[in-house]
Amino acid sequence: MSIVFYNTLTKRKDEFVPLAAGKAGIYTCGPTVYNYAHIGNLRTFLFEDLLRRHLEYRGYAVTHVMNLTDVEDKIIRTCRETGESLESLTGRFAQAFLDDLDTLRILRPHVMPRATETIPDIVEFIKTLRERGHTYEVDGSIYFRLASFGNYGKLSGFDIDALKANADGRIDSDEYETEDARDFALWKAWDEDDGDVYWDTELGKGRPGWHIECSCMSRKHLGDSFDIHCGGVDLVFPHHENEIAQSEAATGKPFVNYWLHAGHLQVEGRKMAKSYGNTYTLRDLLDKGYDPAAIRWALSTTHYREPSNFTFNGLEAAAQSMRRIQDFRLRLLGADGDGSDLAAEAAACEKAFGEALDDDLNISAALAAVFEFVRETNKRIDDGCLGAPGAANALALLDRLDAVCALFPPKEADAVPQDVLDLLNERQRVRREKNFARADEIRDTLKAMGWVVEDTPDGPRVKTA
């Protein structure tokens, strides 16, 4: 069974054939670290996490590179306004970003290079472009001359001449000293507003442009050509288009074989916008008391290319779905019947799950396979024909699938405090005495303490609410 991905470059699903057998190089555009990531950003990073995990599940040795943009116009402006140093500001938000990844169980990329740590490589890269005649300089800034690159627009499908016509009408010529409005900066000369943010290099005193860092870091860690490049759909143009131009102009080789782009997230049916006040960060949701696992579920169970609508109603539904799986794990732990070891059923579920993800990461179909397995297995538990071997196989299956989608976290056995245990014992005693009024009273008390009681044939079970 082969893996297929929808490739923005070819506009169809392509079978995934890596450059090196058994290996996969992935570059994903990372955050600009000057504030907290919002849930739209995180949706994209969750898709990329699923991509990486699934390739690893299929046995590929994945190298996942994600850059951190830590020098850029908005960062510099923020520093100027607040007086905080660039290192301090970007250091804080880079750490916050890593925390967010951990909270959502997004695997940390293998390499997370920062633009400011890559300056020498960027300088060399620009020098190469200059030697090959793709650049020109105006007032100390160095620009990429688009007209020198023949194949521009193949990713976004934009017609270069139409772009020019568009740009000429839209761009204030005072703002750009370029020969052509479509050209973009590789190196930006220092000016007063930059304060102490600059590097003195062979290219002059200044700082790198945005697009160049991705071309440079991907090349540094993955080579001139690599397998997969991801980002939000808004990066297709101009960012990724410009990366292609720079990289292929510099190396003369194909840059990337598979381009995967995530659709945008809406919130409550509207686009996310500061003016709507709906650009939530992960912290915002955690502050409202939502479970990180449910947030992951809500943000990652719509197919990555589709626009996704984040709603609080949907977040509650996600939490319920998650609870169903977790309750299933609890039931498995208590299964003590006898019967099938579930080997065949588990294998069928895993096969369907994997094949769904092979098809351009169809997470919905993959989850459907899991829920079918849950229902069938619950039936066996009800019928008393599931024993320890079957339960162990089912739990092992969930663990294997959790390694791929991180949606079925192992349910940690709740540490039940002694006072809760005491109340439970008392409740069992009064139940035997048919004092149900008192038993229900205790149940209410426990609920107020945050514990839900479920009576099973094997006695009561408590779980946190």
Place this chain on the structure above:
RNA sequence: GGCGGCAUGGCCAAAUGGUAAGGCAGUGGCUUGCAAAGCCAUGUAUUCCCGGUUCGAUUCCGGGUGCCGCCUCCA
């Protein structure tokens, strides 16, 4: 204005040229002292509208409507 994406039952969301998975919510039942959890059953789904191709379209083509994205630095 140019280019592109999307439109499936109350909500979320798959799939397919042959009449539509799954989850959440609701309703009825089994079970339970009562619950909870679970299981079973249940939703006329004209698959946005109008045409076309076809024996047959939700799926292909054309038009329309609505929402969304990109058109120089926004995941």
